[in-house]
Amino acid sequence: MAMAITCMLRHAVTTSCYENPANGSTSYFKTLTPVYYPPNGDCSDFYVPISIDYEQPEFNPKFKWTDSFGLQSFMAALTARASAPVPEQAPFVNAKQFKGDYEIAASFCTPRKPNGNEKKVIVATHGIGPGRTHWNSPFKPEEFNFVQYALSKGYSVFFYDRLGCGASSKADGFELSLETAKAVLKTLVKSVKEGKYTGKIKAEKVALLSFSFGSFTTHKAISEEPDLADAIILTGFSNNITGINGNGLLRSFVPRIANIENSARFGDRDDGYLAWPSVFDLIMNYFKAPAFAPSTALFTQSAIETFTLSELLTFAAPANISAEKWDKPALHLTGELDYIVCDGQCKGIIETPAKEMYPNAKPLQVSIQPAASHHLNFATNATGAYGVITDFLDAN
Structure with missing residues (x-):
């Protein structure tokens, strides 16, 4: 506790203010109150109560593992080549209705020195791997903190731990999927637009910023409800499904049962x-x-959050869903060497599919961040990516 207080008081900028889960210690990333607040913002934290009701295929009950051996056996069969003579391992069965009441841990920051942009609220959704610290990094924030950068440009930011991550509620890990995340996102955005959880700021415009799994979630959400937002920024995203090596990613993520890997956290x-x-x-x-x-x-490893196999299996499913109803500003920003959505090289494979899936976006901007891979927020040129985002918002 003393360490956490010290970190908050001095606005941590070094690795001394986080704990490495490799040593089995607990982490401050699972608390509602962040380790770091941008000094140029006024920030508040909330537990947002939500009720969600959605339909999705159910995870096949007969394949629910109970130990690491069961998980690895299932993964080996799941990632075998299509014609391999192994028993069929269909991970999902018939569609089912899911309902739940949960609490989402969220933060809202608005500039201490307003410039007229403060009523333009960015709602930020993280992907698989990080929590909301993806946007508000205590590590070298002058280089890797998007919230701090956006505040310097006058924008307000609402960011949250996805359901199952950080300080948010923990639902059934075999249930959580992209459909779950979409239901949560829609609920939160509507609350922000109603003026809840934004203090004295009443949003005049709402831009949805997202990363990776969060971007595919946002893409599907606005394809269904284009009135959800006024602009979207999809980072770590591609509409080219052929650039996503599904079996390769299932293997390279090396999934392990989290409560065994790090029981303390x-x-x-x-x-x-x-x-x-x-x-x-x-x-x-x-x-x-x-x-x-x-x-x-x-x-970044010290701040990782858990994910579910259903999230990993469904994250790219919306890639080839048309967003033809979207007629507002859209920015697709992806690293040049993104391993997850482009199998290592994005040039030449993301532009055309983006235009096909967003034929009516006004405008559609497709940008490639030089030398970066998937983690744009933590690449050495992260502030360059931040500049692309805020310049896009300024222009639109």
């Missing part, structure tokens, strides 16, 4: 919650040398 989660075991698994999927520092990767 993830002991509150059931066996459906997974995590990769080492920083090198993170680097394989999210970083590309030389556009990152080892210390940055170590921090």
Whole structure:
């Protein structure tokens, strides 16, 4: 506790203010109150009560593992080549209605020095791997803190831990999927537009910013409800499904049962919650040398959150869903060497599918961040990506 208070008082900028889960210690990333608040913002934290009701295929009950051996056996069969002579391992069965009441941990920051943009609220959704610290990093915030950067440009930011992550409620790990995340996102955005959880700020415009799994979630949400927002920024995203190596990612994520990998931090989660075991698994999927520092990767690994197999299996499902009803500003921003959505090289494969899926966006901007892989927020040129985002919002 003393360490947490010290960190908050001095606005932590070094690795001394987080704990590495590799040593079995607990983490401050699962608390409602962040370790770090941007000094240029006025911030508040909330537990947002939500009720969601949605339909999705149910995870096949006969394949629910109860130990690490069962998980690995299932993964081996699931990722076998299509013609391999192994028993069929269909992960999902018939569609089912899911309902639940949960609490979502969220933060809202608005600029201390308003410039007229403060009523333009960015709602930020993280992806698989990080929690809401993805947007509000205590590690070298002058380089890796999007919220702080956006505040410097006058924008307000609402960001949250997805259901099952950080300080948010922990639902059944075999239930959580992209459909769950979409239901949560729609509910939160509507609350923000109603003026809830934004203090004295009443949003005049709402932009949805998202990363990776969050971007595919946002893409599907606005394809169904284009009135949900006034602009979207999809990072770590592609509409080209052929660039996503599904079996390769299932293997390179090296899924392990999270409550076994790190019982101190993830002991509150059931066996459906997974995590990769080492920083090198993170680097394989999210970083590309030389556009990152080892210390940055170590921090990012220390802040990882759990994911579920259903999230991993459904994250790219909306890629080829048309967003033809969307007729507002859309920015697609992806790293040049993104391993997850482009199998290592994005140039030449994301532009045309984006235009096909967003034929009526006004405007559609497709940008590639040089040298970066999937983790744009923690690449050495992260502030360059932040500038692309805020310049896009300024212009539109």
